Amino acid sequence: MAEEKFTAIIIGAGPAGSTAAYLLAQAGLEVLLIEKGPTPGSKNMFGGRMYSHALNRIIPNFWEEAPVERPVVREVITFMTEDKSVSLVCQDEKWANQPYHSFTLLRAEFDAWLASKAEEAGALLACGVRVDDLLIDNGRVVGVRAGEDEMLADVVIAADGVNSLMAQKAGLRKELEPRQVATGVKEVIELPPEIISQRFQVSGNNGVAQLFVGSCTKGMQGGGFLYTNKNSISLGLVVKAAELQRSSYRLVDMMEDFKAHPHIAPLVEGGQVVEYSAHLVPEAGLEMMPRLYGDGILVTGDAAGFVLNLGYQVRGMDFAIASGEAAAKAVKEAKARNDFSQQTLRLYEDFLKQSFVLRDMEAYRQAPHFLENERLFGAYPDLATGLVSKMFTVDGTAPVHLLNKFMGQLKESRIGWLQLAGDALKGGRTL
Ligand SMILES: Cc1cc2nc3c(=O)[nH]c(=O)nc-3n(C[C@H](O)[C@H](O)[C@H](O)COP(=O)(O)OP(=O)(O)OC[C@H]3O[C@@H](n4cnc5c(N)ncnc54)[C@H](O)[C@@H]3O)c2cc1C
Structure with a gap:
């Protein structure tokens, strides 16, 4: 039975959803942010580094209060075979100065913090609630259903991540194909902070981001990653799902081989694995972008396929945050016009074009190919x-x-x- 009506219901308290909720609540709108995990971020994983620019525009100097791990000051790209490796290392002092260029993060803490900002601004956060379906009336999304509960809204924002069942239910997107996504696995390996700084040759709390290409994926499309956190290392692999399906390798075995590689073994020696996770990454760029809006609905973040993997840069968090911001702008405009049809919500696409989101996706359109x-x-x-x-x-x-x-x-x-x-x-x- 339908109970309350909100201006916006946002499905998913990842960076896209929480940013949209924060900005809409700040504008005084009635916002419900629904997250299926017991706490925001508890089910989320990524490699480990967020570029700061998008969030810094919304919450200036966010790192002073957000649970960030280390500012990245050293970038490394390593080519590897079974017995050799060669690295390109770049250290730039300006990355260590404010405004910081990027930070390593752990999602359980970071996502919980961002969602708490939305709550502080006045959004209602419902955790441990999985949205099962959209309520659709005459082709227009009018709310969501979670179990027996139905909740109404002028607009629903699908920020439910790479699988986005909600965008599919709204008819905006088809089911994912294995060639459009990669599978990622990650271990968080605990080590004392001073050992991390010594091993990675950085001072104080500075951090390192390292990407690997070659034998770590057994020649398949993908790569390895390593990010230094305060007192742990995030180490993992990402492999194109279609190639993995065709191969006889299992990611879990590839991960063991990766950790045993002569380049990696000394870096993680003595560490204790405290977390293991796996997740899909959208990798087909603009080719997999769904229709971004319909009557009463917008699609943001990974649900819209907004991730760029260039081999030397992996970006999804800044896209998620900026697309959440663009969605919030469109909803505010819809509220002002009292029109939540696609006639007004199409402004979302314009806002994405004005921000870096669609500009950068367009600039790297050919990269996935x-x-x-x-x-x-x-x-x-x-x-x-x-x-x-x-x-x-x-x-x-x-x-x-x-x-x-x-x-x-x-x-x-x-x-x-x-x-x-x-x-x-x-x-x-x-x-
Ligand atoms: C292995 C890997 C490495 C990556 N490395 C990086 C990196 O280093 N840097 C970077 O910037 N990006 C990286 N990314 C990409 C980045 O993680 C994503 O782009 C980003 O998390 C997208 O945010 P989002 O809010 O759109 O979706 P998500 O973070 O996936 O959040 C979606 C939320 O919706 C919730 N949800 C889903 N369905 C429902 C439902 N039905 N009801 C209620 N809640 C629901 C989920 O629990 C989740 O909290 C990586 C991704 C992977 C998988």
């Missing part, structure tokens, strides 16, 4: 590690100049000149 190139995950890590290893090898054999070393390694890694030139050009243009 480029990253399907299998050479990136086998032949190129082999080329990079083989060449650099040869540069540093002195064993009494006749000298070989760099160009010849490079040519020899190209051949060993089975990469043709034309392929190399084509991939370099395409990569430079798309990433």
Whole structure:
């Protein structure tokens, strides 16, 4: 039976949902934020780093009160084979200064904090409640059903993550296909803070973000990640779901191999695994973007496929927050016009275009296609590690100049000149 009516019901207290709830409640609207987990964030996982810009615009200097782990000051990209690795390291002092560029986070704490901001602003937060269905009247979404309870709203915001059953129920999106998503696994490995700072060569509470390409995914599309938290390391793998389905590998075994790799083993030595989680990541970019609005409904964050994985940058949190913000703007405008039909809610798409969300998704439209190139995950890590290893090898054999070393390694890694030139050009243009 329908009980109360809200201006907005938001499904999911992840970063997209809580941001929308916070901004709408701040504007004095009646907001219900529904989360199926026992607390916000309890069911959520990600690799480990949020770029700060989106949230800093909404809550300036949020890090002074938010449960962030470490500001990232050192970026590392590592190409690896079974027995070699070569890394590109970048440290930039400005990342360690305010406004901070990015932070490592643990979602259970961070999501709970962001949802509490929405509550403080006046939103009603209902945890441990799973929305089962949308209430639809004459093609217009008018509320939600959770078990026996029906709740009415002028507008529903689907912020229910990558699977978004709600966007599907509204007819805005089809079921996910394995080629559109990757599967991620992560371990949180506890270590004393001073050991983390020593091992990763950072001072104080500064942090490191490291991405891995190559043998960690057995040549399949995907990669590894490592983020340093205050007193733990987030370590994991992400592999394209369609490739994983076709292969005989199991992610759990790949994770064990990854941890045993000579590059990784010393970094996690003596650590204790305190958490293991798995989750899907939307990876097809704009190609998988659903219709973003309908009568009485908007779709935000992962539910809309707003994630960018460029191999050297993984972004979803800043997109989720900015799309939650754009949804809140559209709802405020709808409230002002007293029109929650798609005629007004279509403004959401305009706000997304004005923000970085659709601009960046559009700029990297071709990236998911480029990253399907299998050479990136086998032949190129082999080329990079083989060449650099040869540069540093002195064993009494006749000298070989760099160009010849490079040519020899190209051949060993089975990469043709034309392929190399084509991939370099395409990569430079798309990433
Ligand atoms: C392995 C992995 C690594 C990643 N690494 C990074 C990274 O390093 N940096 C980065 O920026 N992004 C990263 N991402 C992406 C990032 O996690 C997402 O883009 C972001 O969490 C999206 O936020 P969201 O609010 O849209 O969805 P979510 O965070 O998924 O939140 C959805 C919420 O909805 C709730 N919910 C779902 N269905 C219902 C229902 N029916 N009723 C009630 N509640 C419901 C869920 O419990 C959840 O709390 C990673 C993702 C994965 C999986």
